[in-house]
Amino acid sequence: MPELPEVETIRRDLAPLVTGRRIVGVEVDRGTLDRLAGVPIEALRGTLVGRRVEGLGRRGKYLLLALDDGCTLVMHLRMTGRLVWREGKASEEPYERAKLLLDGGAELRWSDLRKFGTWQVVEDATAVTDKLGPEPLDPLFSVAGLRTSLAGRAAPVKAVLLDQRRVAGLGNIYVDEALYEAGVRPDAPAGDLSAASVRRLHGAMRSVLERGIENRGASFRDYVDGQGNQGQQHMFVQVFRRQGKPCYRCGTLIARTVVAGRGTHFCPRCQRPPRKRRADARRPG
DNA sequence: CGTTACCTGAAA
DNA sequence: TTTCAGGTAACG
Numbered sequence: 001m002p003e004l005p006e007v008e009t010i011r012r013d014l015a016p017l018v019t020g021r022r023i024v025g026v027e028v029d030r031g032t033l034d035r036l037a038g039v040p041i042e043a044l045r046g047t048l049v050g051r052r053v054e055g056l057g058r059r060g061k062y063l064l065l066a067l068d069d070g071c072t073l074v075m076h077l078r079m080t081g082r083l084v085w086r087e088g089k090a091s092e093e094p095y096e097r098a099k100l101l102l103d104g105g106a107e108l109r110w111s112d113l114r115k116f117g118t119w120q121v122v123e124d125a126t127a128v129t130d131k132l133g134p135e136p137l138d139p140l141f142s143v144a145g146l147r148t149s150l151a152g153r154a155a156p157v158k159a160v161l162l163d164q165r166r167v168a169g170l171g172n173i174y175v176d177e178a179l180y181e182a183g184v185r186p187d188a189p190a191g192d193l194s195a196a197s198v199r200r201l202h203g204a205m206r207s208v209l210e211r212g213i214e215n216r217g218a219s220f221r222d223y224v225d226g227q228g229n230q231g232q233q234h235m236f237v238q239v240f241r242r243q244g245k246p247c248y249r250c251g252t253l254i255a256r257t258v259v260a261g262r263g264t265h266f267c268p269r270c271q272r273p274p275r276k277r278r279a280d281a282r283r284p285g
Numbered sequence: 286c287g288t289t290a291c292c293t294g295a296a297a
Numbered sequence: 298t299t300t301c302a303g304g305t306a307a308c309g
Binding site for chain 1: 301
Binding site: 035078079080095112113114115116154155159221260261 | 286287288289291292293294295
C-alpha cells in the first residue's frame with residue numbers, strides 16, 4: 001500500500017509528536033507477533049520499554065524510529081499497514097495489531113489487515129538501509145545514476161523501477177504514473193530506453209513523488225496518514241486504475257496489462273511501444 | 286528472470 | 298465463486 005510519498009507523509013506527521021517521548025509499554029496481538037516482529041514479546045519489550053525516542057526517519061518505504069540507546073525500530077507497512085497517533089482512550093483501530101504506549105498517555109497504534117508489515121529492532125539501521133538503492137528525491141540521485149541502473153538490462157523498465165535495490169521508494173502506483181509522465185511503455189526493456197527517455201523518466205519519477213507528498217499520499221484503499229486521515233493523491237492519478245477511461249492528454253482509452261507480475265496501467269498512444277529490435281540486427285552471442 | 290506465497294477482504 | 302490488491306522474500 002504505502003509507497004515513498006505515503007511513508008514520508010506519515011513520518012512528517014508523527015516525527016514532531018513522538019520525538020522526545022519515552023516508550024512506557026508495548027502491546028502486540030498474539031496472533032500477529034510471529035509475523036510482525038519474529039521475537040517473543042518479552043524480547044521486544046526489553047529492547048523498547050524505557051527508551052526515549054530521538055526521532056523518526058525514513059529510507060525508501062521503511063520508517064526508522066531512532067532510540068536513545070542507538071538502536072532503531074525499523075518498521076515496514078507492506079500492503080495494508082497503518083501507523084497512527086492516538087491520545088489515550090481513543091477507540092481501537094480496525095485491524096489494530098500492536099501499539100507503543102508513550103509517556104504522557106499517547107499511543108502509536110499499528111494496524112494491518114493483511115499482517116504483512118514488519119518490525120525489527122536493530123543496533124545498526126544501515127544493516128537494513130544499505131541494501132536499498134538511492135533516494136529518488138535526493139539531489140545525489142542523478143540522470144547518470146538512473147541510466148546506469150537501466151543500462152544493459154533486458155527486464156521491463158517497470159521491473160527495474162520496482163526493484164528497491166535500484167531505486168528506493170517507488171511502488172506500483174508511482175511507477176505507472178512516472179512512466180506515463182515520461183511517455184515510456186512499462187514493458188520496454190530497460191536497456192532500450194533512449195537518453196532522452198531516461199532523462200524524462202528521471203524528472204518524472206521526482207515530480208510524481210513530490211506531487212504525492214504534496215497531496216499527502218494516495219488513499220485508494222487502506223492508506224491513512226499519521227492522524228488517521230486519507231490522502232488526496234488518488235484523485236489526481238493519470239493512469240493508475242484508470243483502465244478503460246480516456247487519457248487526459250489524448251483521449252485514448254487507458255490500457256491495463258500485467259508487467260513484472262503487477263497490474264500495469266498506461267496510455268497506448270502517449271507511451272511509445274518498446275522499440276523493436278530487428279532480428280537481423282541482433283548479435284549472436 | 287518470472288512465479289508463488291504470505292493474509293484478509295472487497296469486488297467482479 | 299473467483300480474482301485481485303499499493304510489497305517483498307523465497308522459490309525454480
